[in-house]
Amino acid sequence: GFFGKKQGYLRTFHRKSSKIMSKDKVQIFDTTLRDGEQVPGCKLDTKQKLVIAERLDELGVDVIEAGFPISSPGDFQSVHEIAKLVKNATVCGLTRSVKKDIEVAAEAIKVAKKPRIHTGIGTSDSHIKFKFNSNREDILERAVAAVKYAKSFVEDVEFYAEDAGRTDNDYLARVCEAVIKAGATVLNIPDTTGYCLPEEYGAKMKYLKENVKGIDKAILSCHCHNDLGLATANSISGVINGARQIECTINGIGERAGNTSLEEVVMILKQHPYLNLDTNINTRLLYDTSRMVSEKMGMPVQPNKAIVGTNAFAHSSGIHQDGVIKKRETYEIIDPKDVGVSESSIVLTARSGRAALAYRAKKVGYELTKLQLDAVYENFLRFADRKKEIVDEDIHEILETSKIDIKS
Ligand code: KIV
Numbered sequence: 438g439f440f441g442k443k444q445g446y447l448r449t450f451h452r453k454s455s456k457i458m459s460k461d462k463v464q465i466f467d468t469t470l471r472d473g474e475q476v477p478g479c480k481l482d483t484k485q486k487l488v489i490a491e492r493l494d495e496l497g498v499d500v501i502e503a504g505f506p507i508s509s510p511g512d513f514q515s516v517h518e519i520a521k522l523v524k525n526a527t528v529c530g531l532t533r534s535v536k537k538d539i540e541v542a543a544e545a546i547k548v549a550k551k552p553r554i555h556t557g558i559g560t561s562d563s564h565i566k567f568k569f570n571s572n573r574e575d576i577l578e579r580a581v582a583a584v585k586y587a588k589s590f591v592e593d594v595e596f597y598a599e600d601a602g603r604t605d606n607d608y609l610a611r612v613c614e615a616v617i618k619a620g621a622t623v624l625n626i627p628d629t630t631g632y633c634l635p636e637e638y639g640a641k642m643k644y645l646k647e648n649v650k651g652i653d654k655a656i657l658s659c660h661c662h663n664d665l666g667l668a669t670a671n672s673i674s675g676v677i678n679g680a681r682q683i684e685c686t687i688n689g690i691g692e693r694a695g696n697t698s699l700e701e702v703v704m705i706l707k708q709h710p711y712l713n714l715d716t717n718i719n720t721r722l723l724y725d726t727s728r729m730v731s732e733k734m735g736m737p738v739q740p741n742k743a744i745v746g747t748n749a750f751a752h753s754s755g756i757h758q759d760g761v762i763k764k765r766e767t768y769e770i771i772d773p774k775d776v777g778v779s780e781s782s783i784v785l786t787a788r789s790g791r792a793a794l795a796y797r798a799k800k801v802g803y804e805l806t807k808l809q810l811d812a813v814y815e816n817f818l819r820f821a822d823r824k825k826e827i828v829d830e831d832i833h834e835i836l837e838t839s840k841i842d843i844k845s
């Protein structure tokens with residue numbers, strides 16, 4: 438049938454491609470401590486930021502955006518301490534296209550093993566007119582000057598074209614070309630307002646790949662916001678169309694509706710191997726890292742959050758439970774162990790069937806025959822209709838109050 442054919446196709450394609458092509462790396466640029474920390478009420482102190490930075494380094498992110506050093510003495514201090522501490526990742530500080538910003542950021546990150554300055558300016562007509570009361574030529578000059586100045590402090594300079602999502606592609610290409618000439622190593626194309634559709638954002642990347650002279654000297658970077666719930670889709674569309682860095686945060690936290698969620702893009706690339714893209718992330722640390730960031734920021738993770746929500750590997754309807762108990766893959770596309778969750782859970786509710794009840798009873802020590810199960814099931818449903826969820830203690834009670842002879 439259709440399903441078999443499609444799977445067969447993917448298998449063949451994957452086998453072929455893994456022989457011939459090695460996978461392209463997508464750099465993971467984590468901005469939990471900069472864009473993520475801009476969330477109202479989520480301020481972290483330096484000590485908390487250091488613990489998170491150390492964990493991000495262990496997780497395998499390629500770049501840690503540690504903060505915006507000019508913004509406050511506290512942020513400067515945090516960026517500086519993180520730069521000293523981090524062993525593997527590049528440590529990056531954000532600036533506007535302003536001399537003083539660049540000097541202060543350079544000072545904060547200079548102790549890093551791999552320092553990067555992230556400078557830039559708004560390039561959409563709306564930003565040029567209303568934020569800067571300026572014009573395209575002047576903005577282009579300021580962009581080039583900022584990159585050149587940053588380059589006098591560090592080799593690795595990333596340029597962001599703020600509101601690139603709503604910037605005219607021709608002008609954006611001109612800006613990119615000019616900043617590459619000035620020495621930019623990474624070009625960040627932010628969808629600052631989270632407005633783009635995946636097709637449009639992907640087409641923007643493709644346009645830049647095909648129309649910017651010298652583009653092979655730089656890496657294109659996706660930086661997406663989630664105002665329409667499209668940050669992950671847009672970032673994936675970006676890398677399919679030639680970008681090789683994704684800017685993201687743990688749990689997708691960030692300004693307004695948040696940034697692209699790190700765990701989502703990493704697992705999408707892992708679960709779709711025929712895309713031939715992968716990352717350096719140790720995915721088994723994803724769940725713990727998510728909990729750690731949530732706890733430190735006082736920002737709960739929604740239960741149905743992809744990859745790291747408490748329900749991400751919980752099955753509650755009878756049909757699904759029966760399938761998963763027979764073979765996990767029937768209703769799960771990710772092995773929970775791959776993200777650091779020990780096993781999927783079978784939640785017992787009044788929607789559960791006999792298979793789930795037998796499975797959970799066995800876990801707490803009862804092997805039920807088919808006849809016993811039939812007898813217990815009626816009793817179970819009466820319990821389950823009264824309670825939202827049946828926990829282990831309830832199972833003991835249900836079995837003991839059922840009129841059958843059970844040896845545990
Ligand atoms: O969303 C955005 O445009 C940003 C830039 C400062 C990189 O966060």
Ligand code: ZN
Pocket residue numbers: 472627629660662692
């Ligand atoms: Zn942003």
